[in-house]
Amino acid sequence: MALAKRIIPCLDVENGRVVKGVNFVDIRDAGDPVEIAIRYNQQGADEITFLDITASHEGRETTVHTVEQIAENVFIPLTVGGGIRTLEDIRTMLNAGADKVSINTAAIHNPELVRDAAERFGSQCIVVAIDAKRVEDVDGKPRYEIFTHGGRKPTGIDAVAWARKMAELGAGEILLTSMDRDGTKNGFELGVTRAITDAVEIPVIASGGVGNLDHLVEGITLGGADAVLAASIFHFGEYTVPEAKAYMAEHGIEVRL
Amino acid sequence: MSGVVAVIDYGMGNLHSVASALEHVGAEKVLVTHDAEQILRADRVVFPGVGAMRDCMKEIRRLACDKLLADALVAQHKPVLAICVGMQALVTHSEENNGVDCLNLIPGEVRYFGNPLTDSAGNRLKVPHMGWNRVRQVRSHPLWQGIEDGARFYFVHSYYVDVADRELVVGALDYGVTADAALARDNLFATQFHPEKSHTAGLQLLKNFLGWNGQC
DSSP states (O other), X not given: OOSOOEEEEEEEXXXXXXXXXXXXXXXXXXXOHHHHHHHHHHHTOSOEEEEEOOOSHHHHHHHHHHHHHHHHHOOSOEEEESSOOSHHHHHHHHHHTOSEEEEOXXXXXXXXXXXXXXXXXXXXXXXXXXXXXXXXXXXXXXXXXXXXXTTTEEEEEEHHHHHHHHHHHTOSEEEEEETTTTTTOSOOOHHHHHXXXXXXXXXXXXXXXXXXXXXXXXXXXXXXXXXXXXXXXXXXXXXXHHXXXXXXHHTTOOOOO | OOOEEEEEOOSSSOOHHHHHHHHHTTOSEEEEEOOHHHHHHOSEEEEOOOSOHHHHHHHHHHTTHHHHHHIIIIISOOOEEEETHHHHTTEEEEOXXXXXXXXXXXXXXXXXXXXXXXXXXXXXXXXXXXXXXXXXXXXXXXXGTTOOTTOEEEXXXXXXXXXXXXXXXXXXXXXXXXXXXXXXXXXXXXXXXXXXXXXXXXXXXXXXXXXOOSOO
16 A cells, blocks of 8 residues: 555644643643744654644634744644634634644534534545543443543543544544543553544544554554654654654555655 | 746635745745736746635636636646646546536546545555555656655545546556546646645655746
């Protein structure tokens, strides 16, 4: 198969700075998002994901400006997520230079937003982010549920059924984050990754828990993901994108070198 | 000398990335516009496109961009680069949105990748075709200069182009089917992939376009 598996560095951005914390607490400053995005572009990253975790309204304007600056300097696809609630929010980010927009909580409150957005802007730019957490097994089989508020609030929605529904409504891609693993460096939650990649026809990005290069390999070979997303292993210089790609290639995964 | 590059804007999505990529590789001036005068005066034209075909064709016709494109292409014989849905819009008809008539500048069809789609070994392939795939340079062309045969470009589409005249195909893509990744005819070059999002290989192609005199 000739389509390369993608490596996507993720920038979690708060008030104009890249941050990364273990399970969303104990946030560490990792630097300027524009500089970091340019660095990953030069290193041969396949895409960049920008997740805005800023709470305040003023902060959002900073975000639009930052997205504009990244888009002017980076010639690979850019996905922007965090706080996207309306068609207007999507338009603002696309106009700022995002190629794709990631919708998370708003899809849970209003699934029709995904359909409307796909019809208006095309499925190719609508990513649905799913934050899943393992809950009590049913008949001895693991079950995964969608959580909001950084993994604190359960919704009762089954993650696999939700992924299927989002694909039917017109999502072009799923960004799946395991809230049990996010920030832990223990590797992807492969059970939910495999369940969702098998359930939908659209590409799935695995996210949450990458601590070493074997985890990236497992996300593809065992999880069946089309792309792997990681943050801290790249931000803090443990690995570079070319190192990650070389390692994946050694393990028989097609990557863009 | 690149001169002025007009990026035809028919209101379907963000064209800044095309413009900033062209500027990055040395375009003297880039105008994102559907103004007839500006397009008429430009030295070269980019015809981009994102989104669903029905809406694209509706806006292309409403803003008379079909006529502007035909003038640039045929009457003025300027170098023209069509990208993604811009390439799909050039052919006769698309299967998208239950069937849409396109510009018919090149006889051909836009077809759905099919569901389920599998490779020759029977492995399931995801649709949309999203990501970096190899482009086989089945014919030489000035716009391939400095780009390795089989280099990867960024694609994102669920429908693919299949032109009638196979002589026009300069780049091919294998993804369950063999699809047209790049077409060339006289002063026209068209890509299914997004050169503006394809990093080094894509920027090289845009640079080649800026230096191209429109001859094959």
